[in-house]
Amino acid sequence: MNDLGWIDPVLSAARPQAMGALLRYFRDLDTAEEAFQEACLRALKTWPQNGPPRDAAAWLIMVGRNAAMDDVRRRARQTELPDEEQLSDLDDVETPMAERLDGEHYKDDILRLLFVCCHPELPATQQIALALRIVCGLTVKQIARAFLVGEAAMEQRITRAKARVAQGKVAFETPGAVERAERLAAVAAMIYLTFNEGYSASAAEVEARKPLAEEALWLTRLLLRLFPAEPEIMGLMALMLLQQSRAKARFDGDGNVVLLEDQDRSQWSQPRISEGLALIDKAMRHARPGPYQIQAAIAALHARAARAEDTDWAQIDLLYANLERLQPSPVVTLNRAVAVSKVKGPEAALEMIEPLAERLDGYFYFHGVKGALLKQLERPDEARIAFGRAIALANTPAEAAHIRQHLDRLSG
Amino acid sequence: MLYAILCYNVEEAVGSWSKEHHDQTMTRLHGVHDKLAAQGRLGPVARLLPTTAATTLRKGREDMVIDGPFAETKEQLLGFYIVDCASLDAAIDVAKDLAKANPSTGSYEIRPVAEMHESHLPAEKKPAA
Numbered sequence: 001m002n003d004l005g006w007i008d009p010v011l012s013a014a015r016p017q018a019m020g021a022l023l024r025y026f027r028d029l030d031t032a033e034e035a036f037q038e039a040c041l042r043a044l045k046t047w048p049q050n051g052p053p054r055d056a057a058a059w060l061i062m063v064g065r066n067a068a069m070d071d072v073r074r075r076a077r078q079t080e081l082p083d084e085e086q087l088s089d090l091d092d093v094e095t096p097m098a099e100r101l102d103g104e105h106y107k108d109d110i111l112r113l114l115f116v117c118c119h120p121e122l123p124a125t126q127q128i129a130l131a132l133r134i135v136c137g138l139t140v141k142q143i144a145r146a147f148l149v150g151e152a153a154m155e156q157r158i159t160r161a162k163a164r165v166a167q168g169k170v171a172f173e174t175p176g177a178v179e180r181a182e183r184l185a186a187v188a189a190m191i192y193l194t195f196n197e198g199y200s201a202s203a204a205e206v207e208a209r210k211p212l213a214e215e216a217l218w219l220t221r222l223l224l225r226l227f228p229a230e231p232e233i234m235g236l237m238a239l240m241l242l243q244q245s246r247a248k249a250r251f252d253g254d255g256n257v258v259l260l261e262d263q264d265r266s267q268w269s270q271p272r273i274s275e276g277l278a279l280i281d282k283a284m285r286h287a288r289p290g291p292y293q294i295q296a297a298i299a300a301l302h303a304r305a306a307r308a309e310d311t312d313w314a315q316i317d318l319l320y321a322n323l324e325r326l327q328p329s330p331v332v333t334l335n336r337a338v339a340v341s342k343v344k345g346p347e348a349a350l351e352m353i354e355p356l357a358e359r360l361d362g363y364f365y366f367h368g369v370k371g372a373l374l375k376q377l378e379r380p381d382e383a384r385i386a387f388g389r390a391i392a393l394a395n396t397p398a399e400a401a402h403i404r405q406h407l408d409r410l411s412g
Numbered sequence: 413m414l415y416a417i418l419c420y421n422v423e424e425a426v427g428s429w430s431k432e433h434h435d436q437t438m439t440r441l442h443g444v445h446d447k448l449a450a451q452g453r454l455g456p457v458a459r460l461l462p463t464t465a466a467t468t469l470r471k472g473r474e475d476m477v478i479d480g481p482f483a484e485t486k487e488q489l490l491g492f493y494i495v496d497c498a499s500l501d502a503a504i505d506v507a508k509d510l511a512k513a514n515p516s517t518g519s520y521e522i523r524p525v526a527e528m529h530e531s532h533l534p535a536e537k538k539p540a541a
Contacts, residue, residue, distance in 0.1 A: 005433035006425070006516030013424030052517050055486060056422075221427065224464040228480035237464065271461075278465040282479060 007047055011040050014057035015137045016222055020109030021061045022068075024172060029116070029134065029162050031068055039064035057106075107226045108174055114187040114219070116165050126161040128194045128212070133158050135222075136215045146198070146211045184227065188236050188292070191219045195240050199247075202396040203255030206247075213244055234283035235293030241276035242299035245269040257402045261308035273303045294323045313342035330356040334366055337373075346376040364393040368403055380410050414455065414525035415495050415503040417510065420487040421518030423463055440513035448495060448506065455494030456531070463488050487518060494525065 018039070022032035039060040053059040117131040125147065132138045132146075144154035175183060198212025220237045227233055249263035258264075280300050283293050298319050305311040320336035334353055341349035350373045353366070360366035371386035387407045394400035429437070448454040463481040470476040481488055493510075497503040500522070507520040 005430065005436070008430070009425040009428035009433070010422065010517060012428045013422060218427065221462065221464055222424070225424075225480075228464070229478075234464075234479075275461050275465055278461060282465070282467055285477065 004048060007044065007052075010047075010052055010056050011043060011060075012137050014060050016110045016113060016135050017057040017106050018060040018064065019134065020106065020111075020113040021057075022064055023113055023116075024105065024109055025065055026068065027170070027172060029165060033134070035064035035068035036060065038067040042067070105174075108180070110222065110226055111175075111180065111183050111187065112170070112172070114190075114223075115183040116170050118186040118190045119161075119165050119168055120186075121168070122161055122164055124190075124193050125197075126157055126164075127190050128197060129154065129158050130161045130165070131190060131194065131219070132212075132215055136218065138211065138215065142211060146209050148205060148208060184223070184230065184233070187223065188220075188233060191216050191223070192236060192240070192292075194219070195243075199243060202398045203251040203257075206251070213240070213247075216240060217244065229286070231283040231286040231288050232290040232292050234279045235290060235296045238276040238279035238283065238296035239292055239299055241272045241279070242296060242303050245272035245276065245303065251398075255398060256405075257398050259402075260302060261311075263308075265306065265308075268303070276300065276303065289322065289326070291323060291327045294319050294326065298323075311342075313339050317343050330359045331363070331365075334360065334363075334369060338369060341373060341376070346373040349373050350377065362393060364390050364395060364399060367393065368406075371403070371406060375406065375410060384410060413497060413499075414528060415497050415500075415506075416521075416523045416525050417493040417495060417503070417507055418489055418521040418523065419491045419493075419510075419518065420521065421490050422486055423488045423490060425517060426490065427462065437514050441510065444506075444509045444513050447509075453496040455496065455528075457491070457493050459491040460489065494528070500524075 015036070019032055019036050022035050023029065026032050026035065042063050043056075043060065047053075113135055114131060117134060118127050122130070129143050129147065132143050133140065138146075140155050140158060141151050143158070144151045147154060149157075171179075195213050195216035198206075198209045198214070198216065201209040217237070217240055220233065220240060224230070224233050224237055245268050246260070246263060248269070249265070249267040250258055252258050276296065277300055280293070280296050283296070298316050301312050301316050301319075317336060317339040320332060320339055324332050324336060333356060337349040337352045340352055350370070353360075353370060353373075356366065367386045367390035371383045371390060374380075374383035374386055384407065387403050387410070390403045391400045391407075394403065445454060445457065466479075466481040468478045468480065468482050470478055493506075495503065495506050497506060503522045507522055510520060
């Protein structure tokens with residue numbers, strides 16, 4: 001069979017582990033990347049004839065390490081490794097040796113690789129771009145397209161980010177439990193940002209930005225395989241799957257936003273929903289709730305409702321109350337107010353958001369919600385002011401158009 | 413005799429298939445399914461959710477519930493077929509047809525079925541073809 005479509009997926013699947021190990025050996029992102037590229041080139045030459053090695057990551061680590069060896073010997077500071085002659089017969093020797101070298105390390109290797117991308121001095125977009133380049137292996141061109149910028153600008157951004165990382169101190173020793181948990185949390189936050197960059201795009205941009213959401217899912221699945229018993233990682237995965245399940249129904253033919261309650265639920269992706277719900281079930285068993293799990297549970301209540309009017313708003317209100325306690329934020333309260341308006345009516349909801357006015361004055365969604373509540377309370381003049389404010393603050397033409405519909409209905 | 417054909421593959425790699433590769437592979441696989449179905453030899457077929465959705469109950473004096481699949485291996489059980497085959501050779505031929513439709517990495521384990529119970533699932537729970 002001449003279809004070689006299988007090689008790329010095998011290479012990208014092995015990439016995080018191989019890059020993570022190469023980074024540990026060489027302690028330098030550029031060297032690790034070059035070594036990995038070289039190993040991939042050799043794989044493309046030999047795999048089609050010989051078939052894939054039993055352990056693709058181990059093969060790539062060994063070949064990449066050997067290829068970069070001469071170059072790096074001068075720089076020294078490597079982990080102790082066997083003589084090169086012993087490595088020449090890659091077919092038989094590579095696997096047990098790689099397992100001995102990497103068996104215990106690979107989880108921390110991959111986590112470190114992700115964590116160096118989350119350098120706190122890097123702005124979020126640079127963290128994301130770096131992770132997409134280094135861990136997911138997207139090309140600069142692909143990343144540039146997803147961020148809607150030119151290739152040269154993205155190249156520069158990534159080079160700058162790498163230089164920042166190279167200056168900083170990266171801990172190469174095995175992290176302790178607390179440090180590992182902190183790394184995991186930082187990586188999870190970066191991944192969720194990546195997802196939102198893709199998911200919050202407008203209809204016109206959503207196709208170009210789709211890889212962001214998909215790579216975020218890929219990265220979370222990777223994390224979950226490494227740390228299969230972390231309920232917050234399950235929650236993050238579930239949250240993204242459940243949000244992503246609605247992707248097809250979120251815009252109408254003209255690119256206008258379709259609100260959750262108006263979406264055609266038959267367009268929601270059932271496989272994604274099933275997987276999301278399965279992960280929430282798993283997470284709940286741990287009885288260690290966290291923000292991602294709670295948000296996922298809220299998304300699950302929407303996914304479980306066959307029709308908008310079947311939504312369990314009382315339960316959603318409770319979940320938001322929990323989220324407020326765990327992660328107090330005016331935006332969470334604002335979201336809760338929407339649930340409260342369904343359970344207790346618009347009056348109670350309006351009362352709830354009024355204290356937020358000062359902090360959320362510059363937030364489009366605040367004025368949109370306020371306008372909708374005022375409209376329900378039949379206070380059209382105030383509603384009109386709120387909607388006008390929302391339109392002025394809208395981030396995208398689609399958002400503005402959506403509010404305009406409300407305004408039109410007010411005058412009608 | 414009924415045979416189970418268990419599909420093992422590198423899950424991360426299958427998860428990174430491009431849409432084209434996925435669609436082409438599925439079209440080829442459906443060709444194999446259709447042939448078996450037309451011969452009245454195809455039993456239940458299941459594709460399982462990723463192992464990240466798996467939970468394992470380890471039996472013991474006290475049962476232990478563990479997150480993740482039964483074993484952490486490079487190749488994971490991703491799905492299975494039940495096929496009626498006259499002989500082991502015939503079952504190997506089916507696996508070979510599947511492998512031709514979906515080449516590259518992975519393995520098919522061929523296991524004769526000792527006992528199979530009738531499905532009592534209501535019609536709407538029958539998995540989609």
